[in-house]
Amino acid sequence: MKVIATSGQKGGCGKTTVAFHLAHYFTDRGQTVGLIDLDPQATATKVAGLRDAERPHLPVVPATAATLAATIAEAEGDGVDVLVIDCPPHATVGLAAALRRADLLLLPFSPTTPDLLTAGTVAELVGEVGKPALAILSRVKARSASAEDARRHLESVGLRVADTQVSDLNDFATALNDGLAVGEFAPKGKAAREIRALGKEVEALLS
Ligand SMILES: Nc1ncnc2c1ncn2[C@@H]1O[C@H](COP(=O)(O)OP(=O)(O)OP(=O)(O)O)[C@@H](O)[C@H]1O
Numbered sequence: 001m002k003v004i005a006t007s008g009q010k011g012g013c014g015k016t017t018v019a020f021h022l023a024h025y026f027t028d029r030g031q032t033v034g035l036i037d038l039d040p041q042a043t044a045t046k047v048a049g050l051r052d053a054e055r056p057h058l059p060v061v062p063a064t065a066a067t068l069a070a071t072i073a074e075a076e077g078d079g080v081d082v083l084v085i086d087c088p089p090h091a092t093v094g095l096a097a098a099l100r101r102a103d104l105l106l107l108p109f110s111p112t113t114p115d116l117l118t119a120g121t122v123a124e125l126v127g128e129v130g131k132p133a134l135a136i137l138s139r140v141k142a143r144s145a146s147a148e149d150a151r152r153h154l155e156s157v158g159l160r161v162a163d164t165q166v167s168d169l170n171d172f173a174t175a176l177n178d179g180l181a182v183g184e185f186a187p188k189g190k191a192a193r194e195i196r197a198l199g200k201e202v203e204a205l206l207s
C-alpha cells in the first residue's frame with residue numbers, strides 16, 4: 001500500500017482539494033483508494049458525503065492522532081492500494097505520525113507571501129521526517145508572475161516543486177459543492193487536465 005499525505009503549515013492552501021482530487025485520480029485509474037481525514041474540521045469527510053449515491057464511492061475515514069495507526073492498518077488489511085491522508089494545518093502529533101508512514105508528502109503552497117513564509121519550516125520538517133516530498137503550487141491565479149518567484153523560493157529552501165501547477169479555477173470550488181472531483185464535473189476543463197498531470201507526476205514518484 002502506498003501512502004500519500006497532504007500537509008503544510010498554512011490553512012486554506014489547498015491540502016484537502018489536492019487530497020480529494022488525487023483520491024479520485026487513483027480511483028479513476030482502477031486502484032482501491034482510501035482517504036483518511038485527520039482534520040477535526042472534517043472537510044474531506046463532509047465533501048465526500050455530498051456525493052450522489054450513484055457516483056463511485058470515495059471512502060473517507062475520519063481519524064485522530066490516537067486512532068491513526070489503527071486506521072492505516074485497517075486500510076492495509078482492506079486491500080487499499082493508495083491511501084491518501086489529509087492533514088490539518090500546523091504540525092501536530094497526528095501529523096508527525098502520518099508523515100512517518102507516508103511514502104510521499106505533498107505540500108501545497110499558494111504563491112502568496114503568508115504561505116511562502118512557512119516554506120523554511122516545512123522544509124525543515126520534511127528533512128527531519130526524511131521522506132520524499134513534493135511541493136505543489138496551488139491556487140495559482142491566471143497571468144500571475146508570482147508563481148515563478150514562488151517556485152524559485154520553494155526550491156531555494158530545498159523543496160522539490162511539482163512541474164504541474166494547480167490554478168485558481170472556479171471548477172475546483174464549484175465541483176466540491178456536489179462532492180465531485182473536477183474530473184467528474186468538467187472532465188475536459190483545465191482543472192481536470194491539471195489534476196491528471198499532477199496525478200501522473202505523483203504516480204511516477206510512487207513507483
Ligand atoms: N485550485 C483552486 N482553485 C479554486 N479554489 C480552490 C483551489 N484550491 C482550493 N480552493 C478553495 O479554497 C478553499 C480552501 O481549500 P482547501 O480546503 O483545499 O484548503 P486546505 O489547505 O485543506 O484548508 P485547511 O487548512 O482549512 O484544511 C476551499 O474553499 C476550496 O474550494
Ligand SMILES: [Mg+2]
Nearest residue numbers: 015016039043
Ligand atoms: Mg483541509
